[in-house]
Amino acid sequence: MSEKQQKILYMCTVGGEDAEKASICIGLANAALALEEDVSLVLMGKSVYLAQKGYTDHIHQAGERAPLKKLMNDFMELGGKLLVCKPCIEERNMEISDFIEGSELATGTTLNMAILESDKQLTF
Template identity: 45%
Template structure:
């Protein structure tokens, strides 16, 4: 019998206007991935802007953390899953084609399942 893969779900609800808070789920998720813990970041509300091509480069530094552009690139390279709220991008008139490679549109049901299967859920 194989061991269960540990999973953490991070929910990010803010973008550039709360840059320090927006950086935190990416910092924590990258640490989890380095520890061989599966990490999923769900971008909701203004957080969906982070998934837009070129947006991370415009974010101000957050709390002494690495630049958001590096955090996002590292997260994707380490195998993290980035889910983007479909209704949230529609409200902000963000087309799916404007999202970075690897960002996946999701909805409430899938997020609920991921939360139920996770060992921990953090919301920012």
């Protein structure tokens, strides 16, 4: 565990169409949570589907990486904060009720505040 807890913001912009990149993003977020850091995962663009109930059930990454469903479940169980871009879901005619428990809607203001308050940001 680090001496000072870091606030790390992971921003994901890909979904099942690039499962490798999505799994790297979520896997790194999970590793930071295991180090007891304060981690938020922002889903923007196509990545909003990753939080949709049932979406990750059948997406498996080739190789030794964990399936996206497990990565998402682990993220939530480890206490990560999941922010889903509100304009992105509105563009796709989705509702917050379509998403896994613990998902939070994020507006442009919310996302900018999360960026400003974080110590580190990574975008995938």
